[in-house]
Amino acid sequence: MSNTYERLKQMERRINEKGFTTPTGIGSEIPHYVFDYPAEDELVVRTYVEGVLKRPSINIKEIHLFQFLLSLFEDDLDELIEISVEEGFEELVHALQTVLEDQDVIVESFIDQADDAEIVFITGVGNAHPLLRSSQLLKKLSNHAFRIPIILFYPGHFTGLELRLFGMLQNEDQYQLSRIS
Numbered sequence: 001m002s003n004t005y006e007r008l009k010q011m012e013r014r015i016n017e018k019g020f021t022t023p024t025g026i027g028s029e030i031p032h033y034v035f036d037y038p039a040e041d042e043l044v045v046r047t048y049v050e051g052v053l054k055r056p057s058i059n060i061k062e063i064h065l066f067q068f069l070l071s072l073f074e075d076d077l078d079e080l081i082e083i084s085v086e087e088g089f090e091e092l093v094h095a096l097q098t099v100l101e102d103q104d105v106i107v108e109s110f111i112d113q114a115d116d117a118e119i120v121f122i123t124g125v126g127n128a129h130p131l132l133r134s135s136q137l138l139k140k141l142s143n144h145a146f147r148i149p150i151i152l153f154y155p156g157h158f159t160g161l162e163l164r165l166f167g168m169l170q171n172e173d174q175y176q177l178s179r180i181s
Contacts, residue, residue, distance in 0.1 A: 005044055
């Protein structure tokens with residue numbers, strides 16, 4: 001059995017512990033967690049997460065980062081495709097970043113999609129790269145005092161200080177996360 005699978009089981013036990021979804025202590029901050037894993041274990045993680053989402057013990061909402069990104073631009077997809085074809089990838093990224101820098105737009109959309117969840121799983125990080133970075137989203141949510149625990153499923157490595165997508169790309173901003181298992 002893979003180490004990733006064992007860590008997933010450990011994570012599931014932890015999120016089902018009493019008090020995991022409730023703030024305690026000074027400041028009562030709800031932490032953000034990362035579940036980092038080797039990119040080659042993507043199917044193991046995806047399958048396990050699908051199973052956890054089907055178990056009724058906790059109300060968990062999955063937000064797939066690439067699908068979330070598409071939802072932000074659903075009325076403009078044809079225009080964005082045209083920009084990509086005619087002006088190239090760099091211009092597409094620039095067009096997206098002008099909207100993504102607006103904290104209110106991204107946070108309000110995330111909160112709407114999170115709905116009444118007790119925990120939010122963020123998946124699809126690799127699919128959204130480099131258009132939307134997970135640390136970019138987490139910083140905006142933290143600045144907005146989003147009070148629901150988040151677990152970021154990250155195909156790469158978390159050093160304790162920085163995220164390295166796919167174990168090699170080091171362009172994620174530093175962000176205060178805790179490893180969940």
